Amino acid sequence: MSVIKDRFSLEGRVAIVSGASKGIGKAIARGLAEQGASVIISSRKQEAVDEVAAEFKKEGLEATGIACHVGDEAQLKNLVDRTIDVYGGIDILVNNAATNPVFGPLDQMTGEVFDKVMNVNVKACMLLGNLCKPSMAARGHGSVINIASVEGVKPSPMMSIYSVSKAALIMLTQSQAREWGSENIRANAICPGLIQTKFSAALWQNEQVLNHFVDQLPVGRMAQPEEMVGLALYLASDAASYSTGGVFAADGGYLVG
Numbered sequence: 001m002s003v004i005k006d007r008f009s010l011e012g013r014v015a016i017v018s019g020a021s022k023g024i025g026k027a028i029a030r031g032l033a034e035q036g037a038s039v040i041i042s043s044r045k046q047e048a049v050d051e052v053a054a055e056f057k058k059e060g061l062e063a064t065g066i067a068c069h070v071g072d073e074a075q076l077k078n079l080v081d082r083t084i085d086v087y088g089g090i091d092i093l094v095n096n097a098a099t100n101p102v103f104g105p106l107d108q109m110t111g112e113v114f115d116k117v118m119n120v121n122v123k124a125c126m127l128l129g130n131l132c133k134p135s136m137a138a139r140g141h142g143s144v145i146n147i148a149s150v151e152g153v154k155p156s157p158m159m160s161i162y163s164v165s166k167a168a169l170i171m172l173t174q175s176q177a178r179e180w181g182s183e184n185i186r187a188n189a190i191c192p193g194l195i196q197t198k199f200s201a202a203l204w205q206n207e208q209v210l211n212h213f214v215d216q217l218p219v220g221r222m223a224q225p226e227e228m229v230g231l232a233l234y235l236a237s238d239a240a241s242y243s244t245g246g247v248f249a250a251d252g253g254y255l256v257g
């Protein structure tokens with residue numbers, strides 16, 4: 001009989017993944033569902049989330065698409081209410097949706113850009129966490145996984161406001177862990193390095209820029225979204241019952257490079 005393997009199981013658990021129509025969010029959502037969770041696929045367009053949910057269902061996984069722009073508080077509330085209607089509660093929240101609308105030097109950033117980035121990358125994660133917390137507390141456990149970035153630890157040029165937002169997200173994670181631990185709700189941050197998705201296309205589509213990044217990496221390559229999943233599955237599961245307030249890099253060694 002397995003003692004440890006069962007602690008990785010997510011059978012009977014319910015997860016919300018924001019920004020799950022593609023990229024890292026979709027890969028994590030698939031992993032959670034493969035481990036037995038019922039998963040809410042969420043992003044801005046209903047058609048896109050329905051498509052992913054249908055794809056998962058065809059593979060025998062349990063998923064439902066609920067559209068939500070995370071920058072809209074009413075839509076966040078609707079996401080949580082509908083999740084509870086459909087699956088009865090929430091055990092796992094993956095705050096994955098984010099924006100980085102402008103690459104450029106800090107002294108050219110406007111207040112408008114700052115507000116937009118902080119609204120989506122930080123405020124939405126706080127609000128969604130707060131909305132999920134009562135259900136997690138009622139179920140006696142919860143796992144919040146905030147997808148931050150190595151940028152939140154070590155800023156790159158031209159990505160300043162994004163880096164500020166991810167540093168704030170790391171501190172939000174630690175505050176959630178500090179305040180919610182007594183209710184058995186854990187919160188951890190994952191800091192991906194360079195992952196090949198639409199979001200990071202500006203960094204890998206240009207060979208010169210890509211080589212500049214990859215040359216700094218101990219592993220000498222960027223990652224695929226699936227390479228972020230193992231860490232998320234660990235943090236979502238009871239195997240991580242003593243892990244909270246953690247900041248986990250999945251970065252090919254970028255932060256030590």
Ligand SMILES: NC(=O)c1ccc[n+]([C@@H]2O[C@H](COP(=O)([O-])OP(=O)(O)OC[C@H]3O[C@@H](n4cnc5c(N)ncnc54)[C@H](OP(=O)(O)O)[C@@H]3O)[C@@H](O)[C@H]2O)c1
Pocket residue numbers: 018019020021022023024025042043044045048068069070071095096097098099120147148149150191192193194195196197198199200225
């Ligand atoms: N890729 C990297 O190299 C990298 C590195 C470090 C950290 N990260 C972080 O990883 C996370 C996922 O990024 P990714 O690379 O997987 O990006 P991606 O492939 O572009 O996917 C982003 C997802 O977020 C959704 N989304 C965007 N804005 C949204 C909003 N306002 N409300 C709700 N959903 C929204 C998108 O769907 P719709 O457009 O249909 O809404 C999509 O499902 C982000 O937090 C990012 O900061 C990425």
